[in-house]
Amino acid sequence: MRGLQLPLSQTQKVRLQKALERLESLSSKVNSDASVTIADSISVNYEDGVLKGHGTAELNGEVVATVCGVVERVNKLVYVRALRSRYKPEVGDIVVGRVIEVAQKRWRLDINFNQDAVLMLSSMNLPDGIQRRRTALDELNMRSVFEENDVVCAEVRGFQHDGLQLQARSQKYGKLKRGQLLRVAPYLVKRQKQHFHHLEQYGVDLILGCNGFVWVGEHIEAKDDMIEEQADQSDSQVSRPGKNAVSLEEQEQNCTALETRKYICRTANAIRVLSTLGFSITLEIIKETVNLSLTVNLDINEMLGSEFCVLVAEREAERRSSNKKKR
Template identity: 45%
Template sequence: MPITVGPPQRPGGGAVLASDGALSSNIVTVGETIDAGSQDGLMPGKGTMRADDGALVPTLCGVLERVNKLVTVRPLRSRYTAQSGDVVVGRVVEVSGKRWKVDIRSTQEAVLQLSSVHIPGDAQRRHTIEDELAMRTILREGDLVSAEVQSAFRDGTIALQTRSKKFGLLVGGQLVHIPPALAKPQKTHITSIGAPASVDVVQGLNGTIFVAPHRPQDDDDEEEDMAFRRPAPAATAEEHERVARTCAAVAALALAGVMVHPAPILAAYSASVDQGVAVPDMTQPPFVHMVALMARDA
């Protein structure tokens, strides 16, 4: 069963935008002053406005963002809004007509065309009826898949692609659902987190994170990676514990309102080991509060 985390429980307020433009708190609440020393030149964007005294204030609860002089707030409870190039993790819900429909927690299901799937050893050719009949040998209903958003249209239609060998079927791991606003964009969203966690993480910008035991890839296996259906490798009890602890660390970060990416995941994991915190207790208020303080002091 996947772990689902709701919006964070923000422990406090205060200034949210440092004078040098750096964010001192990612989460803001309605009416809270966005303090940047001198606010001359700052432009209110979506989710912000000018108060009567000229101060910049949020009009909704969410994640504060700044691009040059433009200040915006992304709501925490919004559905994922796809953008071209985003890496997402979704679940196949339908197979028909040379395409898969994938639930990526957006306003509507995304579409993965047969022509947009990487099949190792397959020459560049037009796909035939035989390929269409064999679609369930690649992905079937209920499968987890990592993909890239190829295009997002104005009517809400989302097209995915898995032409790269790093995308495709996901097996042998655990899911964590967090608010999409807390999924921090990275240069790469498919990473390995080192010791003591030793796990592989696929961080979808749609707020779906897949965690699995780290499996070194041989060059001979790279061509088959994430492409064809295969049984999940047997995991040891220690590997199960590491995956569960990593998922709990992700959930704790989300509950604390901390942007989720590999560095804070490893920090929260290491803190739980050092403090002797059991996995079920990592999502309880004492540890969540400690994670929030760690993120503040980082």
């Protein structure tokens, strides 16, 4: 939040400063023992043969922190987990990426990591839904599945000799359409049990990628590929006036409703505001931010203004204070 730069009036600066100070006081009381800054000493028991890990150093016989973060202990290992750091992939992470290259039997994706991720042709379900060996014909038709600039959701499989490996062997993974891709700092998205969310009241799907890529798009019901294929075959048998003729129903299905598009933009702007303020991006906070914009009757473009950022900071301070009182 130190790098926060908004065109604030004097009144807004005072309100924002009070809200941030309140948030800082609440967080410092909770994590006073675990949080450290640079040069803070870390209490350890040298009799246990402590091991100094990342973010620590020995100075004048004491273990001190070299980065700002939270002290973590694993058996005899003591290290500091930096609060602000680059994305570090772990097996099982849900990530959202953009295809940058279609190579031999693989796609290369940008996932906000220091190297490109690799999605092998053999590590994903084909459109026909049948589990079988990949053939040369499948390799020739790779661009019909994903092509450059497509947004893809996948799971981290592990590290191999050719880089970070992804897999998309489930219906919840695959190509993402009809939405917006947002890029936030990876440390703002915490690892949780569920990263796929459906906002029923808005008709919006939300995917919080562990790599800092967030997808906000129209809700799409999961369908069986075999049923879709049979339906397409039955439709093709029905005579049509022309090959290039497209019915009005098909055009409506390919277009996102105006109301849904508004909610997609409103949700995306809520995430942008939270990212600007440096707040953790969770489903609960996103919903509260969207509801706040609706309560004060703000237009979508006005959500990126200074006044709404101050309102969000004040509301977050109130929420954390009330949660602490409930405990």
